Amino acid sequence: MIRPESLQYLSVDRFGTDPFVSRLLLSALNCGLIDRLTQTNAVDEKSLFAGLPFDECGRKVMIDTLKLGRVIEGDRGEGARIRLTEEFRGVLPFLELLHVRLRFAELVASDFFTQTDAWLISNDAFMSKSRLFEYFDYRRCLEVTSENCRHAARWMTLTTVLTRYEAPVCCDLLDFGQFHRMLDIGGNSGEFAVQTCQRSPGLIVEVADLPVVCHVGQQHVQSCGMSDRVTFRVFDLAAEPVPEGFDLVTFKSVLHDWPDGVVSDLLERVFAALPPGGTVLIFERMAYDVGRFSVTFSQLPVALFLRSYRHAEFYKRELERIGFAMTSVTEFVLDVPFSLITARKPV
Numbered sequence: 474m475i476r477p478e479s480l481q482y483l484s485v486d487r488f489g490t491d492p493f494v495s496r497l498l499l500s501a502l503n504c505g506l507i508d509r510l511t512q513t514n515a516v517d518e519k520s521l522f523a524g525l526p527f528d529e530c531g532r533k534v535m536i537d538t539l540k541l542g543r544v545i546e547g548d549r550g551e552g553a554r555i556r557l558t559e560e561f562r563g564v565l566p567f568l569e570l571l572h573v574r575l576r577f578a579e580l581v582a583s584d585f586f587t588q589t590d591a592w593l594i595s596n597d598a599f600m601s602k603s604r605l606f607e608y609f610d611y612r613r614c615l616e617v618t619s620e621n622c623r624h625a626a627r628w629m630t631l632t633t634v635l636t637r638y639e640a641p642v643c644c645d646l647l648d649f650g651q652f653h654r655m656l657d658i659g660g661n662s663g664e665f666a667v668q669t670c671q672r673s674p675g676l677i678v679e680v681a682d683l684p685v686v687c688h689v690g691q692q693h694v695q696s697c698g699m700s701d702r703v704t705f706r707v708f709d710l711a712a713e714p715v716p717e718g719f720d721l722v723t724f725k726s727v728l729h730d731w732p733d734g735v736v737s738d739l740l741e742r743v744f745a746a747l748p749p750g751g752t753v754l755i756f757e758r759m760a761y762d763v764g765r766f767s768v769t770f771s772q773l774p775v776a777l778f779l780r781s782y783r784h785a786e787f788y789k790r791e792l793e794r795i796g797f798a799m800t801s802v803t804e805f806v807l808d809v810p811f812s813l814i815t816a817r818k819p820v
């Protein structure tokens with residue numbers, strides 16, 4: 474069962490709805506305005522903006538908009554005190570996540586608003602025009618250079634923070650303590666691996682990813698004090714045999730990136746590598762309907778990949794075709810629908 478505390482992070486979404494308010498909130502986060510407000514009970518306007526380059530009009534727009542968005546409250550004018558609303562104080566434990574989601578949305582917004590028609594035509598049409606894919610360019614993850622590491626570290630901050638809040642849900646739904654050696658394919662910075670290890674003291678994890686990602690990930694895992702249990706292996710999931718010696722192989726938010734043929738082939742290679750009784754796990758956003766989950770500003774990055782998300786049925790069908798025995802298909806809603814799918818190689 475998902476613990477209620479694992480879902481509390483979803484409360485940040487209410488501050489990412491309106492594009493104008495959300496974008497100004499991002500500026501307020503970027504320039505340290507929100508930090509100043511968190512450090513005090515209430516502050517006057519002059520102290521709040523001290524040292525910031527906004528003119529009188531800019532300050533007024535900022536104040537009015539943050540009030541409109543229920544981020545702050547208080548009067549304007551000489552001596553008036555401004556404070557965070559109780560509602561916004563409620564999301565302070567997740568401020569890092571809110572900041573990352575708004576940064577990510579800003580990153581994709583220019584692509585979305587300038588290339589909307591291409592996006593409506595097809596993924597390929599959109600990708601050929603979009604600048605987002607330069608940012609997440611996996612070709613720059615093959616050769617470990619300081620420039621490539623700096624580039625990857627920037628986008629890995631986004632994926633790491635998103636995973637920090639999604640991983641606990643997966644750990645609530647599955648007891649990772651029943652496994653001994655886990656291989657997390659496309660495991661990025663190792664954040665998911667770190668969290669599974671924290672919840673299951675007997676588990677050790679190998680993260681399999683591209684060379685630059687492994688290099689940057691090692692530093693992240695080291696900073697979490699988990700280097701003895703989370704290690705990295707350079708691996709190309711599109712081509713190489715899946716390494717043996719693991720009783721659990723996981724894919725968290727990875728398979729939607731790949732066409733059906735690659736996914737089927739990869740799952741076949743996982744089957745070949747697992748020992749009898751070994752488990753494969755898929756934790757992914759699922760296909761969803763924007764009529765039911767309307768797209769807010771902070772949801773833009775998820776919505777842009779709408780076509781890539783599949784129905785759980787696809788994975789179930791492929792796993793059974795390959796010879797796996799299904800052990801669970803759990804469907805639930807976080808920001809959008811997700812599934813946790815597990816299957817076992819028969820003994």
Ligand SMILES: C[S@@+](CC[C@H](N)C(=O)[O-])C[C@H]1O[C@@H](n2cnc3c(N)ncnc32)[C@H](O)[C@@H]1O
Nearest residue numbers: 632636659660661682683686708709710725726
């Ligand atoms: C969408 S991210 C998901 C990362 C992580 N699992 C998470 O949930 O935060 C996809 C991951 O797949 C990795 N990746 C992309 N192409 C790959 C390849 N050919 N072989 C191995 N990993 C790859 C990326 O480096 C990235 O870490």
